[in-house]
């Protein structure tokens with residue numbers, strides 16, 4: 001399942017780990033079990049009204065209770081939004097090629113949150129997500145959409161405001177399994 005999530009054309013997923021000041025990212029160090037705190041995902045799906053359009057749905061979790069309320073959730077989703085904006089062309093190219101389409105655009109970024117999950121609703125609203133409708137949907141969830149979701153300037157200014165500094169993309173150095181070396 002992990003392998004399919006890595007390869008699936010309609011998913012983008014990252015594990016959130018405790019901040020680290022290391023110069024390189026090595027598998028098993030920065031993401032050792034005691035450094036993993038959550039995950040953040042994007043799921044792309046076809047838009048009903050436009051064959052060459054898709055909708056992005058976000059998911060966020062900071063799992064350990066003692067890691068919550070320290071800004072990691074907001075930092076994780078802001079960094080993820082910035083990443084999506086930087087890599088949108090590549091993400092859409094992968095998505096459309098699997099569907100055999102020539103063109104594809106992202107029409108909306110949204111999140112679905114249980115109507116009683118006030119803390120999460122507050123988090124997303126603090127970034128400019130806006131509830132669609134006054135009452136929850138059939139599943140008891142509010143849908144919130146991100147206004148100006150392609151505006152990287154805006155995401156950067158939110159990152160400044162919430163002190164999410166030093167964003168850097170780094171190569172992930174996977175450990176080569178011993179069996180691969182031996183063969």
Ligand SMILES: CC(C)(COP(=O)(O)OP(=O)(O)OC[C@H]1O[C@@H](n2cnc3c(N)ncnc32)[C@H](O)[C@@H]1OP(=O)(O)O)[C@@H](O)C(=O)NCCC(=O)NCCS
Nearest residue numbers: 059060061062068069070071072073074113119120122123
């Ligand atoms: C929602 C969740 C991701 C928040 O993560 P977190 O790291 O604790 O959140 P942050 O510390 O970054 O908080 C950011 C903002 O969210 C809101 N918030 C977070 N926890 C809150 C709480 N316990 N009470 C009230 N507001 C809260 C606040 O507005 C907070 O801003 P502030 O600290 O400036 O007031 C985390 O609680 C979680 O994983 N919950 C379960 C999964 C979930 O609900 N995911 C969201 C739907 S996809």
